[in-house]
Amino acid sequence: MQRILIVDDDTRILQLVRIQLEKEGFLVAEAKDGANALSLLNKTSCDLAVVDVMMPFMDGFQLTKEIRKQYDIPIILLTAKGQIEDKEEGFLAGTDDYLVKPFEPRELSFRIHALLRRYHQENDTHIIRLGDTEINLDSYEVKIGDKTLLLPLKEFELLALLATYPQNVFTRSQLIEKVWGIDYEGDDRTVDVHVKRLRERFSSLTSAFSIKTVRGVGYYLESAE
The missing domain is CATH 1.10.10.10 (Winged helix-like DNA-binding domain superfamily/Winged helix DNA-binding domain)
Structure with a gap:
């Protein structure tokens, strides 16, 4: 069973995403900020991270960079911004995909499934x-x-x-x-x-x-x- 890490300081988003993913059979780990997310990753194996951009203390771009330094998992960034500059910063930080809020939970689910399929084809080592x-x-x-x-x-x-x-x-x-x-x-x-x-x-x-x-x-x- 695959575990998805959701990082967002909005508890409503955490709950919305968790309900959708658990319904599809995923395990879900939740973190409300970047430091909490890195601590959790150090203790628990996760297959993919969904990271909000706008968070206190450490934004999603910085967290993405930190995850990239230590872990080889796909990352999806969530943001309320849709400007091309923000997308560019996200991809430069190392994200694999980008989803603008508000979003349909099912669309996030589709992107997670697609990324996991692609990632496992490219990297067979678990x-x-x-x-x-x-x-x-x-x-x-x-x-x-x-x-x-x-x-x-x-x-x-x-x-x-x-x-x-x-x-x-x-x-x-x-x-x-x-x-x-x-x-x-x-x-x-x-x-x-x-x-x-x-x-x-x-x-x-x-x-x-x-x-x-x-x-x-x-x-x-x-x-x-």
């Missing part, structure tokens, strides 16, 4: 970033700083699933089904063993994330603040 940790879903590698790890397959798949949906609590049964498959004949203790191995493996290597237990339920991945 990387989940958690602070100093990168989880490469194509090469099955985990990189922490300049150190690269190759995990046993099921450990990697379990970590990747939890990291794709941080803060989302999975029951042991859900994890068994998604990682080991619906026909797996073992028991839930398999999950506990693999979580223990992941904790032992990463606790001394990074503080970017940790795997938390919800007693009697299951596990979730928590990103560091």
Whole structure:
């Protein structure tokens, strides 16, 4: 499931866009200013950012530049301005698309789908970033700083699933089904063993994330603040 970051200081816009995108099956992350957006990106993997131009402290042009320095995701700028100069500044900052307010939520949705299709065709590598940790879903590698790890397959798949949906609590049964498959004949203790191995493996290597237990339920991945 893909996650879209919406950055806008207008709560009505945040709500309008969130309702539309969640209806289409996207996960939505919200930020009300640039600093909040960068902090969120540092903790949570997002597939695309929708950024308002007119925001306090850090405008959308500057935020777009900052995102471009650190993350390889497509960006759509939202603005109440339609002048060619503003569009030029937006594209020079690194935006991929531009939408003028007021807009129809469905039009934004069309543009998001088109950008994601184009982006995934151009860049097949899918990387989940958690602070100093990168989880490469194509090469099955985990990189922490300049150190690269190759995990046993099921450990990697379990970590990747939890990291794709941080803060989302999975029951042991859900994890068994998604990682080991619906026909797996073992028991839930398999999950506990693999979580223990992941904790032992990463606790001394990074503080970017940790795997938390919800007693009697299951596990979730928590990103560091």
